[in-house]
Amino acid sequence: MKKAQLAATLLAATVALGLSACGGDDSSSGGSGGVSGDKPHIAIVSKGFQHQFWQAVKQGAEQEAAKEGATITFVGPATEADVEGQITMLTNALATKPDALGFAALDSKASAPILQQAVAQKVPVIAFDSGVDSDVPLTTAATDNKAAAAEAAKHLAELVGDKGKVALVVHDQTSRSGIDRRDGFVEWMEANAPGITLLPVQYGGGDQAKSADITKSIIQSNPDVAGIYGSNEGSAIGVVKGVQEAGKQGIKIVGFDSGQAQIDAINSGLEAGAITQNPVGMGAALVKAAMDAIKGQTLPKTIDTGFYWYDKTNIDDPKIQAVLYK
Amino acid sequence: MTAVDAIAEPTRPAGWLAAARSRLQQLLAFASLMVIVGFFSVANQNFFTYGNIINILFSTVVIGTLALGTTFVIISGGIDLSIGTGMTLCAVMSGVFLTNWGLPLAVGIPAAILFGGLVGLVNGLNVAVLKIPPFIATLAMMLVAQGLALVISHSAPIYFTENPNYVNISIGQLVPQVPNAVLVLFAAILVSAVLLNTTLLGRYTYSIGSNEEATALSGIDVRRWKIVVYTLAGLFIGLAGVMISARLGSAQPATGMGYELQAIAAVVIGGTSLAGGKGSIVGTVIGALIISTLNNGLQIMSIPQEWQNVVLGVVILVAVYADMIRKGER
Numbered sequence: 245m246k247k248a249q250l251a252a253t254l255l256a257a258t259v260a261l262g263l264s265a266c267g268g269d270d271s272s273s274g275g276s277g278g279v280s281g282d283k284p285h286i287a288i289v290s291k292g293f294q295h296q297f298w299q300a301v302k303q304g305a306e307q308e309a310a311k312e313g314a315t316i317t318f319v320g321p322a323t324e325a326d327v328e329g330q331i332t333m334l335t336n337a338l339a340t341k342p343d344a345l346g347f348a349a350l351d352s353k354a355s356a357p358i359l360q361q362a363v364a365q366k367v368p369v370i371a372f373d374s375g376v377d378s379d380v381p382l383t384t385a386a387t388d389n390k391a392a393a394a395e396a397a398k399h400l401a402e403l404v405g406d407k408g409k410v411a412l413v414v415h416d417q418t419s420r421s422g423i424d425r426r427d428g429f430v431e432w433m434e435a436n437a438p439g440i441t442l443l444p445v446q447y448g449g450g451d452q453a454k455s456a457d458i459t460k461s462i463i464q465s466n467p468d469v470a471g472i473y474g475s476n477e478g479s480a481i482g483v484v485k486g487v488q489e490a491g492k493q494g495i496k497i498v499g500f501d502s503g504q505a506q507i508d509a510i511n512s513g514l515e516a517g518a519i520t521q522n523p524v525g526m527g528a529a530l531v532k533a534a535m536d537a538i539k540g541q542t543l544p545k546t547i548d549t550g551f552y553w554y555d556k557t558n559i560d561d562p563k564i565q566a567v568l569y570k
Numbered sequence: 571m572t573a574v575d576a577i578a579e580p581t582r583p584a585g586w587l588a589a590a591r592s593r594l595q596q597l598l599a600f601a602s603l604m605v606i607v608g609f610f611s612v613a614n615q616n617f618f619t620y621g622n623i624i625n626i627l628f629s630t631v632v633i634g635t636l637a638l639g640t641t642f643v644i645i646s647g648g649i650d651l652s653i654g655t656g657m658t659l660c661a662v663m664s665g666v667f668l669t670n671w672g673l674p675l676a677v678g679i680p681a682a683i684l685f686g687g688l689v690g691l692v693n694g695l696n697v698a699v700l701k702i703p704p705f706i707a708t709l710a711m712m713l714v715a716q717g718l719a720l721v722i723s724h725s726a727p728i729y730f731t732e733n734p735n736y737v738n739i740s741i742g743q744l745v746p747q748v749p750n751a752v753l754v755l756f757a758a759i760l761v762s763a764v765l766l767n768t769t770l771l772g773r774y775t776y777s778i779g780s781n782e783e784a785t786a787l788s789g790i791d792v793r794r795w796k797i798v799v800y801t802l803a804g805l806f807i808g809l810a811g812v813m814i815s816a817r818l819g820s821a822q823p824a825t826g827m828g829y830e831l832q833a834i835a836a837v838v839i840g841g842t843s844l845a846g847g848k849g850s851i852v853g854t855v856i857g858a859l860i861i862s863t864l865n866n867g868l869q870i871m872s873i874p875q876e877w878q879n880v881v882l883g884v885v886i887l888v889a890v891y892a893d894m895i896r897k898g899e900r
Contacts, residue, residue, distance in 0.1 A: 461869035
């Protein structure tokens with residue numbers, strides 16, 4: 245049928261046009277499925293593609309895997325809200341019978357059953373970024389999120405002069421990182437800055453547009469808000485955009501992670517500074533721990549991959565540049 | 571009265587009483603919005619200010635644009651689930667056109683909008699020619715668009731470094747104190763209203779939605795007009811993609827999932843029937859405003875996030891049920 249052929253051609257054309265816009269190679273990492281003979285295979289399930297942070301983790305993991313002679317697969321759900329999607333990916337990753345499993349939990353409790361299955365399959369599990377409420381992971385390679393958030397609180401308190409209203413735009417309340425970065429900030433403030441009034445915490449899911457809208461509402465109902473804290477890349481960039489759109493001057497913004505938009509905001513003075521983790525280091529530590537586990541070595545309970553405060557004064561420091569990502 | 575008119579007007583029988591009822595229905599929808607606005611204005615003094623009203627309008631731009639295009643599809647008896655990720659794909663394409671390919675704004679922006687039309691065209695062909703049920707056809711496109719957005723962008727945001735003025739499409743102010751995005755939304759509303767209410771496209775959309783078989787039997791090329799409707803929705807998807815990437819200053823490849831449900835909710839709250847044949851642009855605009863006003867008001871009152879979705883869901887139920895009662899279906 246002519247019309248059906250036309251439809252099929254147009255569908256193919258759309259796909260072809262899309263793919264031609266790709267340009268170069270699409271970097272798919274490492275091998276796929278099972279033990280490919282000599283090279284150990286590590287399956288890594290991250291929190292997703294919503295933030296460039298994970299691409300930096302992937303980079304670190306690939307570099308370390310190349311050094312250690314392993315192959316990795318690196319997957320994640322479309323958004324950091326898709327808990328169920330991540331569980332499915334975890335199940336599929338286990339089905340490929342990897343030699344080790346790396347996992348950054350979106351929901352600390354939801355993954356417990358799958359982790360039991362990993363134990364049954366005798367696959368060592370390495371947790372990273374967000375800890376899992378479980379004894380199954382042999383180690384957790386992560387930033388001490390509570391300490392990092394406390395550091396952010398310390399700097400924001402200093403910036404607003406230890407008094408006034410401070411708002412929080414947090415990415416979620418189910419993942420370890422969301423909970424810790426909120427609690428670490430709040431607890432430090434309550435203990436060390438009694439002159440600061442904390443406004444009710446708002447959750448933007450890490451979505452930039454939603455976080456920007458929330459920020460504008462916060463400014464609308466609290467025109468005298470002195471400082472705002474964004475707990476991850478998407479939230480922080482959203483806060484910056486929201487303040488920009490509201491046209492308000494003088495609000496001190498403290499963020500988390502990096503990404504091109506945040507780096508630009510700090511350089512231009514819109515954002516006061518942020519806490520950066522060490523995503524590349526985290527990816528490398530994760531793979532190294534996985535290899536050690538495969539070789540049967542004992543691992544420390546946690547691997548602290550570190551965090552740093554950065555602002556306009558030290559952003560060009562090579563040590564800081566090494567952990568920032570675009 | 572032509573055959574098409576006869577089919578397209580079963581909900582508008584002759585008589586001044588019915589005409590008044592129709593006006594009353596639209597006024598009641600508007601009244602619901604006013605009740606919500608009134609409630610929040612009383613509850614918090616910061617709500618009813620010029621700045622906040624602008625904030626509400628601004629936050630309605632993207633979902634509103636998607637909802638306008640989808641109104642045509644739903645009135646025609648179809649549905650389009652691909653509008654969310656389709657928007658993301660168009661945002662990515664705007665990044666490709668403007669940054670990667672270095673096209674000037676005057677070429678790249680229309681290109682991104684037309685790409686949306688292409689996505690809509692494929693949807694239309696799948697529905698009208700291959701006769702795949704709209705739910706399935708657009709669900710498939712939703713997944714394809716989501717994947718392509720990640721593939722084409724290599725899972726990384728594309729920044730508009732070549733065109734720093736791009737963001738002014740959204741946050742610039744041609745009219746002082748009014749973001750351009752709001753002006754774009756008004757223009758989109760105007761265009762949709764004209765298309766739906768005065769053109770052949772509009773009449774055929776209602777007609778196909780009311781009774782597809784009768785429309786076909788009266789000599790209208792239903793297949794062709796369905797393709798047109800989906801392609802039109804696609805153009806709105808492209809526009810929404812441009813608006814969101816302009817606001818954020820970057821094409822974010824991983825967003826968009828879930829936007830389709832909000833847009834469809836806006837259309838439904840506004841009185842458009844999912845069964846097809848009934849609906850209006852005014853209704854869609856009111857539905858979109860009800861959703862964004864609720865979101866904004868609840869945030870201003872610092873109602874815990876958890877409750878915001880509960881309230882939204884209840885309002886949707888109440889609004890749709892009230893609409894059904896008014897139209898005499900209960």
